[in-house]
Amino acid sequence: MTSERSEEQGGTPVGRRVFLGTLGLGALGLVAAPALQRGLDGVAGQDPTGLTGLLPNGGGFRYYSVAASVPRLTAADYHLKVGGLVDRPHTYTLADLRALPQARLVKDVQCVTGWRVPGTPFEGVRLSDLLDAAGVRPTAKAVHFTCFDGAYTESLTLDQARRPDVLVALRMQDKDISHDHGGPVRLYVAPMYFYKSAKWLSGITVTDHVQPGYWEHLGYDVDAWVGRSNGRTDEPTS
Incomplete structure (x- = not known):
């Protein structure tokens, strides 16, 4: 492990x-x-x-956190970069994201180890809206996510990323997302195990292939659908 x-x-x-x-x-x-x-x-x-x-x-x-320490970013110094295979790359401030149309989801949060938090509210911008605004190019196949902890990464296929239940989340449990919960902005992928919902989101890069994320490199499934994924494909060793 x-x-x-x-x-x-x-x-x-x-x-x-x-x-x-x-x-x-x-x-x-x-x-x-x-x-x-x-x-x-x-x-x-x-x-x-x-x-x-x-x-x-x-x-x-x-x-x-998988990192030794994570900087605490405020509304004044937070930025989210959207780029890669897009026609209109853009950098959003927290105020920019808050000004966009917001979606609210109330879904169960499911852990790969079997624990579940039922009926957890998340609010934020649909990832598909940010992708549409960026103008995804025809050669794009996937989306890669980076985080300002400097260590964590995740990926989704483009079809997965365009689902209406995938958010760039700004609020959780009817409160602004705290630092400990991955704020001020995190990813929320409702139909997948929670390790896909990357905390401290800082970068969205459209790519031509899926790049396995942090935990996938340690053996977790790339496609982590709740109830269909086994959560882990092997037992990594130290």
């Missing part, structure tokens, strides 16, 4: 199979066993979705 861990959590890297086995112990057993509780804190640092905080030792979404 990758050696990165949450900035809020310590602990030893734990594989996904061990994590799933731990879930099988049940919430009551976890609360009653301090040693297992401490071990679970270590597992939380290996959850790419940040949803392990829904376990008894959490209290909602848990902060997660």
Whole structure:
């Protein structure tokens, strides 16, 4: 398993199979066993979705980053660049994005490890609107996403990116997206496991092929449809 861990959590890297086995112990057993509780804190640092905080030792979404540190950007210094195979590349400020037509989705957030946050509201600009404004060229096949943590990347096919349930999200749970949740702007891909919804979004690049993202390079599925993907194609080693 990758050696990165949450900035809020310590602990030893734990594989996904061990994590799933731990879930099988049940919430009551976890609360009653301090040693297992401490071990679970270590597992939380290996959850790419940040949803392990829904376990008894959490209290909602848990902060997660694959980078050692992530800069905190405000409305004054945030920019989102749209480029690549487009006729009209553009750089958006946060104010620009807020001024565009907004869409609201209320969907379940699904973690690859089985945890789910039902009925989570997200609001933002449909990715398809930004692509249309940029003028995607006929040779384009995919969209690559980069993040201002300097490490995380993701990709979608062009057809996936044009779905109406894919947002460049500005709000989550009826609040502006906080830094810990990937703000001020993150991707939200409603029909896929949450690792596809890249936090701290800073770049949208239209490409001629799908470029596997951070977790795909570690064995997770490139197409992460909830219920159809197995979430992980192998068990990476440290």
